[in-house]
Amino acid sequence: MKLYGNHLSGNCYKPWAMAQLRGLPLEYEEVDILQGQAKTPAFRERNLDGRVPVLELEDGRCLPESNAILCYLAEGSEYLPTEGFARAEVLRWLFFEQNGHEPFVASSRFLLHLSGQAEAHTARIELLRPRGLEALQVLEQRLSRADWLAGEGFSVADLALYPYTSVADEGGFSLAELPAVRAWIERVEAVPGLPPFSRFLSGT
Ligand SMILES: N[C@@H](CCC(=O)N[C@@H](CS)C(=O)NCC(=O)O)C(=O)O
Incomplete structure (x- = not known):
């Protein structure tokens, strides 16, 4: 799995920290949002909204929205109840x-x-x-x-x-x-x- 993020962003910290907490293997790639790198057509293929964070799975599927990624990475753990x-x-x-x-x-x-x-x-x-x-x-x-x-x-x-x-x-x-x-x-x-x-x- 790969996380596209920016180190100044709390939204990007959230999924990165969950992966660290759970010991999940996660590659990280810094995106220079202040230089518009999230707004390029290529990046919008990962997130139509042109923002980070985006989680890219091994099979190429991409998931934007920090809290959606958080839930995905926390699934099955004590950090996201099932009831x-x-x-x-x-x-x-x-x-x-x-x-x-x-x-x-x-x-x-x-x-x-x-x-x-x-x-x-x-x-x-x-x-x-x-x-x-x-x-x-x-x-x-x-x-x-x-x-x-x-x-x-x-x-x-x-x-x-x-x-x-x-x-x-x-x-x-x-x-x-x-x-x-x-x-x-x-x-x-x-x-x-x-x-x-x-x-x-x-x-x-
Ligand atoms: N609701 C989104 C917000 C994402 C967002 O606003 N990302 C900012 C960084 S915190 C961004 O990529 N800004 C770059 C831009 O708008 O060009 C989430 O929680 O992931």
Whole structure:
């Protein structure tokens, strides 16, 4: 299996980290998204949406969307329950991540920290801010009552929400007033065999 990704991306970290955690053999190829490498016709053959991550199987089939890849790589493990309600609870957090968290928390980080044009994006960053704060409050509320986002242990729900939350400060969101979120980040980073986001960011 081969993962096409970019080392600055939390979305790309998620499937890479799951493969590391499960000891799955995974080749990794860096795609320079800032230079438009994901938008070429050849890359769009792997993902019509022209984005990373994309998982390519040995038989050539390609799977985009970080959380779909996460579920595929976690299938059959303790990180993705099979019982209907427990599984739906995990999926609920994956949908929340893509719909209520990543578009605000990760997008703010991109504009502020990675775009190289933070000042030009000031108005947009201000627009994203209330929804980003709301998403982080949702996590704080949940994690004040439970150690993990879904069920009794670490799952793909935690892995989906961990990377961009852990670097929320790069998008202008402070975790100082979110003690339950900070404690959860420490718990995630203490999961045996799970490399931290910082390792992916460093390009290793
Ligand atoms: N919903 C997608 C989002 C993928 C996405 O936005 N990828 C970004 C990197 S985090 C990308 O490839 N951007 C390059 C571009 O849009 O040209 C997922 O979760 O995989």
